[in-house]
Amino acid sequence: MGRLDDITLEELHEIREQTDGEKPRERVLAAIGRKQGDTLPRLAERHGVIEKTIRNWLDRFRSPEEFGYDRQAWFPTLVFHHVKEKFDVEYSLRHIRRLMDEAGLSWRTARPRHHEADLKQKQEFQRTVQKNGPS
Numbered sequence: 304m305g306r307l308d309d310i311t312l313e314e315l316h317e318i319r320e321q322t323d324g325e326k327p328r329e330r331v332l333a334a335i336g337r338k339q340g341d342t343l344p345r346l347a348e349r350h351g352v353i354e355k356t357i358r359n360w361l362d363r364f365r366s367p368e369e370f371g372y373d374r375q376a377w378f379p380t381l382v383f384h385h386v387k388e389k390f391d392v393e394y395s396l397r398h399i400r401r402l403m404d405e406a407g408l409s410w411r412t413a414r415p416r417h418h419e420a421d422l423k424q425k426q427e428f429q430r431t432v433q434k435n436g437p438s
Contacts, residue, residue, distance in 0.1 A: 306336060307338050310334075315334050319335065335348055386399075
């Protein structure tokens with residue numbers, strides 16, 4: 304059950320509650336069943352798919368850390384890089400976002416600045432910091 308070792312049953316139930324769409328919910332339900340000890344053949348029969356499909360669904364719960372990335376969650380640019388490296392295929396970021404949405408995966412973009420950042424402190428820092436020359 305290595306794919307689901309880092310996620311608790313309670314987290315899976317929370318994900319199920321937050322998931323829209325029939326297919327994404329079906330995937331989460333399969334993960335919950337697997338976490339509760341159901342076999343791949345039993346899950347495949349219950350969901351009306353083949354075992355390979357169940358394995359693919361469960362793979363969606365793998366974190367980027369399991370692929371050697373220093374991240375805990377997937378985000379579009381990381382997916383872009385991973386797909387390009389692993390499958391030698393390039394998708395636009397817009398298409399990757401669409402695929403992530405269809406898969407029921409949420410993603411966030413970084414804020415351009417922290418919401419509590421002090422603009423005066425930032426300007427003072429930029430004014431006083433010494434920049435390093437080329438190494």
